[in-house]
Amino acid sequence: MKKVLLCLLAMVLLFSCAKKTAEKEEPLLVLRYGDNQPDYYPTTRAARYFSQLVEEKSGGRIEIEVYGDGRLGSENDVFRMVEYGGVDFMRISIGTLSAFYPEFQILQLPYLFSSSEHMWNVLDGDVGEYFLSILDGDSIGLSWFDAGARSIYTIEKIDTLSDLQGKIIRTQENDKMEEIFSLLGASTIQIPYGSVYSELMKKTIDGAENNFPSYMYTGHSDVARFVFLDEHMRLPEIMMMSRKAMEEIAEIDEGLLDVIKEAAIEAGRFERELWREEEEKAKRDALSSGCIVTYPSYEEIERWKDAVSPIYSDLSSENKAIVDKIRALDK
Numbered sequence: 001m002k003k004v005l006l007c008l009l010a011m012v013l014l015f016s017c018a019k020k021t022a023e024k025e026e027p028l029l030v031l032r033y034g035d036n037q038p039d040y041y042p043t044t045r046a047a048r049y050f051s052q053l054v055e056e057k058s059g060g061r062i063e064i065e066v067y068g069d070g071r072l073g074s075e076n077d078v079f080r081m082v083e084y085g086g087v088d089f090m091r092i093s094i095g096t097l098s099a100f101y102p103e104f105q106i107l108q109l110p111y112l113f114s115s116s117e118h119m120w121n122v123l124d125g126d127v128g129e130y131f132l133s134i135l136d137g138d139s140i141g142l143s144w145f146d147a148g149a150r151s152i153y154t155i156e157k158i159d160t161l162s163d164l165q166g167k168i169i170r171t172q173e174n175d176k177m178e179e180i181f182s183l184l185g186a187s188t189i190q191i192p193y194g195s196v197y198s199e200l201m202k203k204t205i206d207g208a209e210n211n212f213p214s215y216m217y218t219g220h221s222d223v224a225r226f227v228f229l230d231e232h233m234r235l236p237e238i239m240m241m242s243r244k245a246m247e248e249i250a251e252i253d254e255g256l257l258d259v260i261k262e263a264a265i266e267a268g269r270f271e272r273e274l275w276r277e278e279e280e281k282a283k284r285d286a287l288s289s290g291c292i293v294t295y296p297s298y299e300e301i302e303r304w305k306d307a308v309s310p311i312y313s314d315l316s317s318e319n320k321a322i323v324d325k326i327r328a329l330d331k
């Protein structure tokens with residue numbers, strides 16, 4: 001009898017403990033985060049870190065599920081979903097964002113930033129805050145991510161600007177990008193990131209342009225074996241949240257919005273560290289796998305800068321003032 005009673009007591013205890021754990025673990029809100037990069041890419045790793053921070057700092061009230069590898073759709077599609085509230089968070093390249101918010105075109109001007117330090121000097125200060133604050137409509141800008149410098153890579157080797165003439169180069173889906181590459185003499189075609197590999201394989205394009213981790217992670221490096229290190233632009237990225245998610249979070253507790261913002265900034269810093277390591281590693285891997293990296297001379301880069309200079313002369317006076325501010329931060 002005593003044994004039966006003890007057994008019953010143990011079962012009651014076990015049941016109430018399980019209930020408590022279940023209660024504690026049940027989030028009040030489950031949100032979705034999209035990234036078009038693979039799961040082990042620096043940005044998706046930082047997204048998971050963000051999710052972990054939010055879970056901890058919200059006491060388990062908010063859960064963020066991270067979907068990498070474009071599982072929620074292409075970058076353009078996910079952006080549209082974020083804008084109407086179908087997806088709650090995403091990490092977006094300025095090259096994609098500026099097609100929707102032309103104010104961001106300034107940040108994709110060629111040779112705007114002289115180095116990574118220069119870019120972070122800008123993004124960590126007032127100018128960075130100003131750009132994040134532009135995203136205050138259907139989506140909200142939270143923090144900056146690094147995406148290094150972009151260079152051209154091709155199936156056939158190019159050594160100079162004259163070799164680029166007439167080559168078909170894939171650009172991101174925005175007209176400014178196309179204008180830049182047209183000034184460089186390339187023929188351009190706008191294709192989603194996820195389709196570049198197959199277009200390279202079919203040789204419908206001669207090459208594309210991106211940073212080293214993207215070049216390696218996507219397998220583009222298996223087909224386009226030649227990198228011309230022109231570093232024509234540094235294109236930062238933004239973690240953003242839909243207004244709908246912001247309102248749902250505020251309904252639980254307004255204070256949680258600070259938790260989200262702080263976690264996004266912390267995840268951005270984490271990504272920046274990962275990026276530094278990953279960019280170097282991707283470059284080393286490219287070289288060790290037999291890709292040929294061409295380092296152009298100073299004079300050659302000056303020719304590239306001259307070719308794209310009309311884009312600066314055509315700026316509005318307002319945009320010129322922002323560019324001057326950015327250039328003044330190059331210390």
Ligand code: GCU
Nearest residue numbers: 075092093147172193210214
């Ligand atoms: C980078 C960026 C992606 C973007 C891609 C592109 O890899 O991280 O978000 O989609 O460039 O060239 O489209």
